[in-house]
Amino acid sequence: MSKRFSTLLAVLLVSSLLLTACGGGAADGAGAADGGDAMECTDEIGCVEVASGDSIHLAYMLTVSGATAFLGEDSLGGIQVALANRGQVLGHDVELTGEDSGCSAEGGQTAATAVTADDSVVAIIGTNCSGAATAGLPTVSEAGLLMCSPSNTAPALTDPDQTWLPGYFRTAHNDLFQGRVAAEFAYNELGAMTAATIHDGSPYADQLQQVFAATFAELGGTVTFQGAVNVGDTDMRPVLTSVAADSPDVLYFPIFEPEGPFIVSQATEIDGLENTVLMGADGLLADSFPENSGENVVGMFLSGPYVTGAEYDAFLADWESQIGGVPPSGFHAFAYDCTNMILDAVEAVAQQGSDGSLLIGRQALRDAMASTTGYAGLTGSLACNEYGDCATGEALAVFEITQAELDGNWPPAAVYTP
């Protein structure tokens, strides 16, 4: 960069600043005057105004790139189907924009600042990963927005003593539910007396195995070993050998691919695991899992979301026609429910002006969402509590992988529901 050029740049930047200082104020004043005509905003944390002919603006914060993109695409599809089926809301189109939040705290925070920079956003659907939500939530909550997550499962997010903040909702199951269901199945249905767990260092897997172990011990079983592998490990024999020293009845490993398949296939080599039943969670509930794991996968159990019924079949048909193929993961129905609950809340609280414009109070919207009870969603009956947990743990099940799944049948049949 030549000095001349950089001087020019500096002068331009400074003059642009001065212009903004004058111009910005004027524009703000004009905006306020427009809004004042029709309706009065009495909401304590502000309102969104949707002018006649404008669309209602929803935003997503999902992980749409990188290794976890399948989660984001799954949720995004759910939202899109919901919007397409719903059509107009109060005479306005619904517009969806979004940001990639990735599966990290940094990504969540940056996405949150990007989404909240646009004050026309009414509500957010996201995030996929709990870490992204934890870091993004302060920004979202401060901006007065409402955020509904289809796949956050961390208990801390809906715990007011931990990271809960006003405006947060989720239709996904709290890990406390899924870990409990898995432990109850192992103890009551399989009759297991001893269990071991393995996590992979992700907050999700760690939390789930902790809940599993605590519940299993509370029911009267013994937890013989709690270990971990790393994402990227390929040789699971050492950890499996540690497990095998006590030959537990059940080995619960709520982890992902490819570490999950490694455990399944290498378990056959280890002395002492012959009678151990393998159990995974929704991280492995993907159609590639049986094929990648090989023969030992037959007889394994997976816990995960259980969505069924005629409405769900209709949803899958819509997915097929609107997006194509089948959903890549298990959270699309939760995203569908999030979207519809938000739009229901918008319909409930929006003030309509004579020209068709809308005024949506942000606190009113949160209150309407929080008071949802008995909502008949794809994922069962939803009722939000005051800290944003809308799922009740009903739509969970344990699935059994049989030879049919290894031969390509998917999804597997549910063998246990709480």
Place this chain on the structure above:
Amino acid sequence: MQKFIPKRLSGVDLFLRLFQIAAVALILIAIFNTASEARYTASQWATLLFAGLAQGSIYALIALGYTLVYGILLMINFAHGEVYMAGAFSTVFLAAYFARTGFLNEQPWLAILIMILFAAAISTIVAVLLERIAYRPLRNAPRLIPLITAIGASFALQYTFRGLYGAEFRAYPEVAILRGNMNLFGFQVPVVQPFVFITALLLMGALYWYVERTKAGKAMRAVSEDKDVAKLMGVDIDKVIVTTFMLGGALAGAAGVFNGLFRPQGVFFLMGFFPGIKAFTAAVLGGIGNIPGAMIGGLLLGVIEALGPNLILEGLGIPSANQLKDAIAFIVLVMILIFRPQGIFGERLAEKKA
């Protein structure tokens, strides 16, 4: 600051010596603890050991690529792990095709041979392109520069293959003939493990013969000894360097197929990073630039990694010992570089190259 370290390097020496003693003592205590607790049976230890040897022979094949290039150019080909990935990742599609058409189980040996050749060819092409584009123009540049290029090449290759083949995990099909167990020294061992081990040893033997007994090998040794003199003697340096990259690439490609037979899952674009680092550790362990050293170093590292978590870390009372498994390779590397930079077999190259 001067008071901190009283005398120049002797203070450092003292510190390192104490560090060494502490490390050895910890390892001994840990082994003693594990032995006295007797949590595991002999057959469980044997399972770990045999898997470790098979894994180690894969490390050794990759390590040879590092050692060969280092011997000739005195540079660490940081992107060698990606050369391995290229072969392994590309061949997974061929293997799936063979499995679909039934060829894999009708003619298993021929199919595996074709897979190895194919993987070796892909890896060789990648290695040669790498040399041509990223390293050759920089042969006389300051040392830091080719290393940075290598890091760049490593990322470029990872994400190129991700772009080509997608981000999903793939798996090699199972080969019927390598399934099941065999009895070895009274222990049940999966057939595939001795197969990988022995084939890898054969390949390494062939390489050793090539370098020690053929004329091309002699040229390689001459260049590694002294580039300028070799040039005066009429050795085509560029050709020797390309040959070196080809050999390293071919072995890495073969290692990719062995890895797929031994542990079919987890074939994806980042699969080369950790094996690459670990193979480099193995090469340093054996003495970088030294061919038998890389073989022994690889096997040793495989075994240390397989036994380490249960034998040493659990003995120290560390929960979830297996989580720290990757740290073992790095700790071995640091220890070797501190206490015996020349490795088990090597001459002291760390000085020579500076």
Place this chain on the structure above:
Amino acid sequence: MGNINWRTILRLGLLGSVVALYFSMIGMVEDFSNRNLIGDLLNLGHVLLYAGIAGGALFAAREHSESNTVGRGLIGLATGALGALLPSGLVLLSSAINMRTVFVNVNPALSNIITFGRGVPTGLLLFVLASAVVGLITALFTVLPETWRGPVGKSFGIVIISAVFSDLVRQVLTNIIGSGMVRSLYVGDAYRPLVAAVLFVGLIALFFWLDRRAKQSNETTAIPQTDAKARQAKNRRNIALFLGWGVFLLIAPWILGSFLSQVLFEIGRFVLLGLGLNIVVGYAGLLDLGYVAFFAFGAYTMGILTTTTAINPAPGVFTFWTALPIVVLVGVVFGLLLGFPVLRMRGDYLAIVTLGFGEIIRILALSDWLAPIMGGAQGILKIPNPVFFGLELNSPELMYYLVLAGSLLAAFISIRLRDSRLGRQWMAMREDEDVAEAMGINLVQTKLLAFAIGAGFSALGGAIFAARLSTIFPHSFNLLISINALSLIIVGGLGSIPGVIVGAIALVGLPELLREFQEYRLLMYGILLIVMMLLRPEGFIPAEVFKRELHSDEDTGGPPAVEAQV
């Protein structure tokens, strides 16, 4: 017509073709085609597809500098048409067999982009024609007289780049001329075609005028001026420049809005890291790939000391400000501790061992073993934002000032150190350890100080990161941070402080503005590092020493011959 070297044309045409094929097959052309630049006439996918082809034609025309206009036009035409070869082959092949099962990005959408949606025979012909025209235009560009080439090239570049970063441009423009006006300039994210054309012509005129004026003022200053006067003028200009940038930095967040402030914050965070690593790598010549370790120490120390959860051993005792000196001290101490075992290692060994250290720290932070202290997989939650005289720094706008202050401090210390005795010792050590030792430099002390000071900066960066994010997880402290920091100081220029800033803007700031293309970020890094090392190893804004060192063996200083890179 001069001699036409058909071999060159073949080679360069095919090379351009390979580049076009590469971008097509790894999916970039298809993904980037969703981003329109000028109406729906030109999108980013087109740019990628034709960039290689145009490049081939450009070099081919340059190689024939003795040819006349018609000759070069023909050469461009031929090279461009040849460039279409491989992508056309790909389209033909993929229409015959299904390549998607292996090459996931070779799909009908890609064929549609290449063939303008017209299917195989017509579309392919169109594509070959378009490539030839692109080649022709690029070749004719080289025929332009010198005075025109600069303005035209620069203006084209600015139009394209400002279209690529239209998010940024629009946000700034909205602040200046209001959103209504801006909306009339754009369709979606792209310029309206007329706007782009006017901008292009306007810029050419502007540059032309600037060049003319510069030439005139050169002529006038050719009259010998007194030294003092010239220096005075230069000083005045420097002060004005300094003040201009200073004012901009101070009020930037308030014109840029919260999202761009967050981007500025990210840039600042990496400037801080880069400045620290610059001391270790740029000054002392110790290639450290595990720099993230100190960043993690900083973040974790800050997290553990100030969080309101049970992990805090002394709840309520520390605030951000009282913890900060401890954080920096911890960073420095760990810098010394980790520096100690690697004192004897050089170059590549050091790189790999420090890489190992970085990974070990991450693995330990994640482990169940240390989870009672460091939170393990669950990370550390509820780290409070800093409070500055009653003002809670809870927004990116406010946190920006903290990172700005940190960066300025680090830059100040860096400059002072560089010009100090210690700085000269580092540089001597970087050039040759043995000679430096022989000259009486205490290597142990010098090396350890480099590690310690670098680690201190990094820990400071980590502390600010933790306080802004308010939750930290071990996954945030991966190798990529080290690679990012290293790449940015190399791209900016090793040892150069302005280089760190430029590098951070280029490698951290710009990708944040192109968030939809995150997937290709690392690919771009990799390619950038290679290209940089091949063409301009001293970086964008080189430090004086490196510039001399790296170009000492070149007679002319022009770019190295093309053959060397192909």
